[in-house]
Amino acid sequence: xxxxxxxxxxxxxxxxxxxxxxxxxxxxxxxxxxxxxxxxxxxxxxxxxxxxxxxxxxxxxxxxxxxxxxxxxxxxxxxxxxxxxxxxxxxxxxxxxxxxxxxxxxxxxxxxxxxxxxxxxxxxxxxxxxxxxxxxxxxxxxxxxxxxxxxxxxxxxxxxxxxxxxxxxxxxxxxxxxxxxxxxxxxxxxxxxxxxxxxxxxxxxxxxxxxxxxxxx
Numbered sequence: 001x002x003x004x005x006x007x008x009x010x011x012x013x014x015x016x017x018x019x020x021x022x023x024x025x026x027x028x029x030x031x032x033x034x035x036x037x038x039x040x041x042x043x044x045x046x047x048x049x050x051x052x053x054x055x056x057x058x059x060x061x062x063x064x065x066x067x068x069x070x071x072x073x074x075x076x077x078x079x080x081x082x083x084x085x086x087x088x089x090x091x092x093x094x095x096x097x098x099x100x101x102x103x104x105x106x107x108x109x110x111x112x113x114x115x116x117x118x119x120x121x122x123x124x125x126x127x128x129x130x131x132x133x134x135x136x137x138x139x140x141x142x143x144x145x146x147x148x149x150x151x152x153x154x155x156x157x158x159x160x161x162x163x164x165x166x167x168x169x170x171x172x173x174x175x176x177x178x179x180x181x182x183x184x185x186x187x188x189x190x191x192x193x194x195x196x197x198x199x200x201x202x203x204x205x206x207x208x209x210x211x212x213x214x215x216x217x
Contacts, residue, residue, distance in 0.1 A: 003169055004100045005160070005186075006127065007178035008111040008118055011196045012097070013088040014217065017121055018061065018113040019044040024080045025064060048199065050182055054150045058114075062135050065116060066144030073116070073142075081120050089124055092216040096177070097125050106169065110160060110176075110186070112152040116142070131159045156186045177214075181205065 009016040022040035025031045039060055046052040065073060100107060108129035109122045115132040122130045133150045136143040149155045164170055175192035176183070181201035187193035195206040195213045206213050 002105045003171065003174040004105040004107050005174065005176040005190065006109050007180065007183055008109050008121065009113060010179040011177055012090065012093040012125060013085065013121065014090055015088050016044065017085060017117050020084050021080060021117050024084055028076065031064060047182070054152045058133065058146050058150060061114065062142065062144045062146060065135055065142035070140055077120065085121055090216045094125065096216065097127065110151060110156050112150065131163055153182050154185045156183065157189060160186065
């Protein structure tokens with residue numbers, strides 16, 4: 001059985017759920033519009049350029065979760081999924097996931113975006129395993145902090161290695177689908193790296209390395 005790993009944002013869906021969640025909060029007037037939108041865009045630009053300060057970003061992104069009860073957060077999240085995410089699910093991505101499922105592959109999503117935002121998105125694809133940045137939850141309330149290493153850049157490698165050890169798995173027969181140069185550390189460790197609608201830096205790296213490049217758009 002092969003291990004098939006998927007990135008989520010701009011890979012299985014056609015936009016970035018973390019950035020979109022921030023935009024959704026602004027649209028719903030749940031945050032200070034101008035300041036929040038400006039910061040949200042700057043953090044996303046930093047991510048695209050590979051220079052995101054993940055600690056600063058998570059302080060920003062997780063603070064909203066700490067300000068509201070879980071039940072209300074889940075209501076807003078469901079609206080977000082229905083209005084913003086479902087239209088971005090790529091039919092070709094659903095077909096790709098199904099192809100690997102029919103082969104009997106072990107399927108897992110690994111994403112830098114936090115679990116609160118991404119868990120219901122991964123459920124849309126019926127993928128049973130997920131590694132994500134983990135917001136801290138205490139007594140049914142988010143604290144605004146995170147636990148474990150953020151699932152970002154080399155952190156994806158660390159988190160996946162832990163999961164592999166816990167599940168008696170390895171990367172001997174593995175593939176990873178991703179759009180982002182931020183995922184090069186993990187792409188270089190699997191046996192079949194696949195660049196999916198890659199950003200310019202990943203496209204160049206994939207061409208240099210002779211990796212597969214595909215489009216799900």
